[in-house]
Amino acid sequence: MGKSQALSTEKIFCGILFPLVLLTGLGNLAIFSNNTSFTFLQNVLQIPVYVLLVFLIIFKLLRQRITNKNIGIYFLAFLIGIILLWGYIQSRKASFFRAFLLILAAKGVDIKKILQVCRRAYVTSVVVGVTLFFLGISVGSQRRNFVSWGFVHPNVTGQIILLIVLLWIGEHSELPLKKISLISIIFGGGIYCFTGSRTAASSLISLAILLPLIKFFMKKGSCEWLCLVHPVFLLFTYISAAALTASKFLQFLDTIFVNRIFLNYYALSKFGINKFGQNVNLETTETVYNAIHNVWWSGTTVDSTYMTAILTLGIIPSIIWSAAYVYSMATIYKSKNYILFGIAIILCFEAFSETGMIDIYSSFILFCITAKIDEYNIVDTDQNHQKLHYNYTH
Numbered sequence: 001m002g003k004s005q006a007l008s009t010e011k012i013f014c015g016i017l018f019p020l021v022l023l024t025g026l027g028n029l030a031i032f033s034n035n036t037s038f039t040f041l042q043n044v045l046q047i048p049v050y051v052l053l054v055f056l057i058i059f060k061l062l063r064q065r066i067t068n069k070n071i072g073i074y075f076l077a078f079l080i081g082i083i084l085l086w087g088y089i090q091s092r093k094a095s096f097f098r099a100f101l102l103i104l105a106a107k108g109v110d111i112k113k114i115l116q117v118c119r120r121a122y123v124t125s126v127v128v129g130v131t132l133f134f135l136g137i138s139v140g141s142q143r144r145n146f147v148s149w150g151f152v153h154p155n156v157t158g159q160i161i162l163l164i165v166l167l168w169i170g171e172h173s174e175l176p177l178k179k180i181s182l183i184s185i186i187f188g189g190g191i192y193c194f195t196g197s198r199t200a201a202s203s204l205i206s207l208a209i210l211l212p213l214i215k216f217f218m219k220k221g222s223c224e225w226l227c228l229v230h231p232v233f234l235l236f237t238y239i240s241a242a243a244l245t246a247s248k249f250l251q252f253l254d255t256i257f258v259n260r261i262f263l264n265y266y267a268l269s270k271f272g273i274n275k276f277g278q279n280v281n282l283e284t285t286e287t288v289y290n291a292i293h294n295v296w297w298s299g300t301t302v303d304s305t306y307m308t309a310i311l312t313l314g315i316i317p318s319i320i321w322s323a324a325y326v327y328s329m330a331t332i333y334k335s336k337n338y339i340l341f342g343i344a345i346i347l348c349f350e351a352f353s354e355t356g357m358i359d360i361y362s363s364f365i366l367f368c369i370t371a372k373i374d375e376y377n378i379v380d381t382d383q384n385h386q387k388l389h390y391n392y393t394h
Helices: 003-026 036-063 071-091 095-105 111-134 154-171 177-195 198-219 224-242 248-256 260-271 305-313 315-335 338-353 364-369
Strands: 288-290 295-297
Touching (some): 003 095, 003 111, 111 154, 111 364, 154 177, 154 198, 154 338, 154 364, 224 305, 248 260, 315 338
Antiparallel strands (some): 288 295
16 A cells, blocks of 8 residues: 555545544433433434444455465454444443454554544544533533533543543653653542543543553563453453442442442443343442442432443453454553553552543544554663654554
8 A cells, every 4th residue: 555545545534534533422421421412413423423334344354365374364354343233232332342443443553543533533522512511501510519611411521531541641741750650640630620520530530650660561472461351351340330238348449439330330240241232221320328338329320330340341342342452552551651551550440440541533543453553662761762763563
């Protein structure tokens, strides 16, 4: 593929990605959430986008040469596609199958360009949300005296701001570590001050602590095991929910995590699990008695992306999702991009405590499976800032 042709396909992919992310961001606004008219319009607008996405994938596949070495990869991709498509049919949730299509279409695209497109789309949704908020059109809910700035909930606002900052950091990963850490701390504090979202704020502040450690151990080649952080969280989410009533330790952890494990336990008991997912609403309005903490609730939800995936999208698609995350982290580790590696870990923490991280736009690290990543030579940032050698992988 020539340079101009590669550039044109990259522009087409970015043109596809932007409206998909933007529509997802706008769907989190209070005025559009659970709005059937917006949902209908969203589906209509996405039809030509997905048609173009499929044509782009076919075009890229036709440009690839099938050999004895890569035929196994093509067969595996085809098998995964069939499984995720069947999961979509069973659950009516398109997140994993959509991610599969976007990952195929992202082959050869610069990861920084992808992060930039996602960031700009999220920023646009925030601008729209805040504007509607000040106009009194999209108010949203309040929690602990914090407003949601046009979105459905302050935690949703905090999560979107978190994603914007993480996308910006990943996009500008050549900056000195001290500057990135300072930005993380400042915006983490800002998220808490304006939204009260403790999870999003602590996730961003934790990045400032995590990155120096990742850089140190990556230099020594001794942190490759962290590539397994996603399946560890996925497995722990299921086990902790299943064993909650029998374990005092898990009940203690449930207190620390503000009843999130109990919510997982209740949803798991109520809905059960399916191999390929199920079309259910995890939010309930029925009265629930929490015998562990001796409290009554007027309704429940699930505050964990992992449990949401297990219950709605199914065990087998969730395992594929987790395996894909491991592969993407291994790819990042190979490139020595410790900034993206640290971001990948933070996204796993956020997914454990909050929903809304299933879509690839939130777990954007998955794009690294096929996108081009800068290969780093890690040097002393205090003396040389951060010298990068752009030897593209893939």
